[in-house]
Amino acid sequence: PCSDVDWLGAPHHLPGKLRIAFSADFGYVAVDPEVRAVVSEAVQRFAAEIGAELELADPGFPDPSAAFGALVAMESDLTGMRRMMAEQGSEMSPHLVAMLQRDWRAENFTDAVTTRKAVSNCLWRFMQRFDL
Known part of the structure; x- marks a missing residue:
């Protein structure tokens, strides 16, 4: 590990507002509608609870x-x-x-x-x- 990081203190320093990308299907995978709904709701809740900016985006490969x-x-x-x-x-x-x-x-x-x-x-x- 880097010697200039306080690894014990790091968990106490919260990052700024995170940008999160989420793709339910990478743009090509067949996903069961119920699974898609449950996972999408969980992702949105997670982002909201940590105050992150969530963007629905496919990587494009x-x-x-x-x-x-x-x-x-x-x-x-x-x-x-x-x-x-x-x-x-x-x-x-x-x-x-x-x-x-x-x-x-x-x-x-x-x-x-x-x-x-x-x-x-x-x-x-x-x-x-x-x-x-």
Whole structure:
């Protein structure tokens, strides 16, 4: 941690008025209407109770879910998990087995990393206007 911060005293110093961004669906996710209503009410109550400025805003990146499987596979021990699948495949989740059976190519991984970087950069730019 930074040496110029009084970590024990920090909780006693309240920040100024916070700017909070909230997106119920990131602009593309299907959300159950009841869940959306409950979460939106909770977010509004939270912001009001701490005196924050709440803005409903979507960060603006497209749905990155297609990259998720490749990112998980890339960060996994595919060799070890494939050995495990050979012995215990019937006990494993069908989604996991499908991931392990896929013939991954380097391009799948580099495309997924590129997507992850694009989302990270979009969120970085988006959050420049907000505290939370």
